[in-house]
Structures are given as C-alpha cells and as structure tokens.
Amino acid sequence: MAQLSDDCFASGGPMMSVDEAVGLITTRVNAIVDLETVALVDADGRVLARDIAAPLPLPPFTNSAVDGYAVRNADIPDGVERALPLDGRIQAGGLALAPIKAGHTARIFTGAPMPPDAETVFMQEDVRVDDAGRIVLPPGLKPGANVRPAGEDIPQGHIALRAGQRLLPQHVALAAAFGLVRLDVVRRIRVAVFSTGDELASPGEPRAASQLFDSNRFMLMAMLRRLGCDVSDLGILRDERALLANGLKQVAGTHDLILTTGGVSTGEEDHVKAAVESIGSLVFWRMAIKPGRPVAMGIIEGTPLIGLPGNPVASFVTFVHVVRPTVLALAGSLPAPLLPIPVRAAFTYKKKVGRREYVRASLRRTQDGALEAIKFPREGAGLLSSLVDTDGLIELDEEVTRVEPGQSVGFLSYADLL
16 A cells, blocks of 8 residues: 655645645655556556566568668669669568669568668659569669668667556557567556535435435546546445544555545535544645635545545546546656647636636637637536536636637646546
C-alpha cells in the first residue's frame, strides 16, 4: 500500500491554488513499487515499470520505402535519362543475397531488403519501360532516395520507452516491433470509492421521493478505470459520523487511495471531515477553483483520502485536477500536464480574480477555419447535461477577470482529460 506520513500534506491558511495542490500531491505521494508482468495485448493504459532499450535496430535491416527499382548510386542518371536492364526481383519478406550487377537495376517492393551494393530506389511511377524491356530512369534523383537504413528509426540499445510511461497503443506497437510479448508494469492502483449522503439511492434500488439516484460514484469509477485503476465499489455511506469513520478505516489498509464524493462542505450534515479527523488526519483544502471549491485531502493509516464535492460537475472537475495527478503519482507515472489548446471565445464571461474557473463549452468550426467555443447556456454545478452536451472545458487562469467574444482562450477536450 501507499504509505504517507500524517503530516505530509500539512497546510493551512488561505485557499490553495490548483497548481499548489497538484504540486503538493506530485512531490509528496510515494509511488507504488509493486510490479507485475502482463501480456503485450493487455499493456494498454498501464504504467511501464522498467526502461526498455531497443533489443534490435528499427528497422532491423535496410529496406525499400516504396515499390520501384533499386540501383547502385554509380548508375543514377546524370543530366539525361538512362535505360538499365532488369536484374532480379525482390519481394517483401524475401532475401537479397546477390549484389546488383553494375549498370543494372532490380525490381523491389516496399519493405523488401535492399540488395548488396544498391543504395537508391526509383519509384515505379517515375520510370518507364522501353521497347527492349529495359527500365528507363529519369535524371535528378538524389542518392539514397526512397531507402530506409537499418536503425533509421531507433538504433539498437537506445532507451525507446521510459519507466513511468503510461502506455498508449503507439507504445504497445513499438514494443511489438521489438518482438516483445510481455512487459513489466506497475500493478494497478487500488481505489475504494464511496458516495456519502442520506439523500442518495443506488440505481436499481428503491428511491424515496426526497432522494436522488447516485450518479457521481459511477462517473468516478469509470474515470478511475480509464486511468487503469482497480476499483472497489463500496456503495453509499449514510450521514452518520461513526459509520463513516468505520467504513473508511476498514478499507484504508487494503487500498492505495480512498475516494469519496459528497459531505465535504461545511454544513451541519457534512460529516466526512470530522469522520476522517477521528481516525486519521485531514487538511481541508478550500481550493481556489470553480466549480469545486470544497475538496478534502486526508491520511488514514498511511492511505491518502480525497473527498470530492457532491455536485457532479464539481466532482468531475476536481477529479481531473486532484484525483488524476494523485493516481498518476501513485503509479510512478511520468508527468502528464494538461495542455489547453487555443480557441476563439464566442461568449462573454466575468469571473473573480485569484480563482481558476472552468467553463463548459462546445466547439464549432467558423467560416475562416478557426475553432470557436460556445458556452453552455446555463450555469450550475449540478447540471449533468452540461457535461453530456459539451465537448470540454474552457480554462480561465487566476488573473483573468473577463472574456469577450473573439478572445483566445484555452480549451481542454474531455477526450484528453483521462
């Protein structure tokens, strides 16, 4: 399990900025050291545990980049076209053991090994065949054209994949190109997920007239699984301090992270803070972020706990900016900052200085080809439709106080947030 000292997040005073919170997490969370070996087909989304040095060069042999005709550099036409007799045929997967005779050419296909002494390939669409069956080559081709030398992509011994890399399909493809069939990865981060509140009912269970079906828990579990976590669904904890404390304590020793939603504000019926303080320690983060100011970060028997707000949009936004970096830090993942892309605002918006805000928006292409962001027409951190009917979040930094139509703003696509 991840073990943290009770005071490693100790902080007080004014509201913490998003960057301060993320910096605190990424520098003080201890990465999991347990490893496992998985089949290559199962490696997508996992965090690589060991560097991978190229066991062979890529490509492993010099080959043709096109369908065409291989020649020696000495036989490349200079100034006028030149007709060369055909000397052999080399297919992809075949062998090219014999060198091309001087003054001859060989038919070659994409990916086929270059014959000895041949250094250049003419594309088949650039040549013609004369009445004698000879291949007529045009002048002007640069020596070495259309050839992929051995090791051109990656030389043997080069560190091609670094430990801490969160593997994507392209990384899996690279490992496959080396002939690897299994990879050492960090074991999955074990996360226990609770919702809190008497006002919630689980889908499939009876719902009282004054209750809502719990949606946050299922959203958070889906987001965690996209981060490669092993998730334990521990249901809904009712608004009772002792019950909350007991439920949290039971999972602390068997999980790397505890994630709750709801009950972290300052109301009389928000019991998460007091429950955590009774069995561990908690630094209540009043983050300078909208939506999502009430976020709790605590330690229970060495296991970190994050308490997210109950409103679904606030829960989503704070997951992205608090839970995501925590999970990646626990997995020993390399830094993966979120980089907004510049788009053109098609809305007016006012905000307070000193607070980072995230505005739900959709994108459209304008007549001049630019991407334009359209703000969701309604406010409110409880509007699930605002996450469903938009494409991402406009990030407005702390110093921004106003957005006008035509202004450049940063856009984070939902597709890039996990």
